[in-house]
Amino acid sequence: MKVDWNRLRGLAAKEVEATLAALPAPLRERAQALPVTLQRRPNAAQRGDGIEPDTLGLFVGSEFAAQETSALPLPPQIILFLENLWAQAEADEEVFRQEVHTTCLHELGHYLGLDEEGLFERGLE
Secondary structure (H helix, E strand, C coil), rough: CCCCCHHHHHHHHHHHHHEEEEHCHHHHHHHHHCEEEEECCCHHHHHHHCCCCCCCEEECCCCCCHHHCCCCCCEEEEEEHHHHHHHHCCCCCHHHHHHHHHHHHHHHHHHHHHHHHHHHCCCCC
């Protein structure tokens, strides 16, 4: 299936912006300072680090609460894998936007220190 990368990137960028803008003010300010990177799929280095090829999103770096003491070489960021999200949405634009929204919030939850159970309890699995 041929994917229009520029179209996907534009849709995802708008959805990320809307998702972050809808957050409560104190959280919105912190979230908007966190970079969100849009990639097609996990690259070779990420796969080499154990990231599955069909991963939808990823949070890398230290959690917000641990930033003061972190010695990690990477700054915190969210990475969304758009071709995987598009495939998950079965090439449906509305479903894709919802997947971007949910995945962005899921990864933001990791940044804020939530584990998978905590995210599941909040409907962000």
